[in-house]
Amino acid sequence: MIENLAAWEQRLRAARAELLRRIEGRRQRLAGLQEDTEKHYSDHLADMAQLDQDRETEVLLSEQEIRQLREIEAALERIRTRTFGLCERCGRPIEPERLDLLPYTRYCATCAQSLET
């Protein structure tokens, strides 16, 4: 079992809070973009295209963030069940450097690699 579960929990909670702030900010920006679109509708086609692109980017980013948020929630759950830091596929401890970079990862480097391919 991994040491310092409390420290990891703190780190994950901080990451979750930060992510929630970002998602909320994005939600508000999206609402703003929506308003802009309605205001400028048929005004300037070029602006419209830009707005569409901005909105697409925001939606894409927020989807990524929501996925990341779920991973963080899952990692917090693994802390509760004391399986945090163990690979979900092979059960071996996840490399500390990897865990440090991606505290919410489910897999060790080897398994992550074989899952990707």
Ligand SMILES: [Zn+2]
């Ligand atoms: Zn593994």
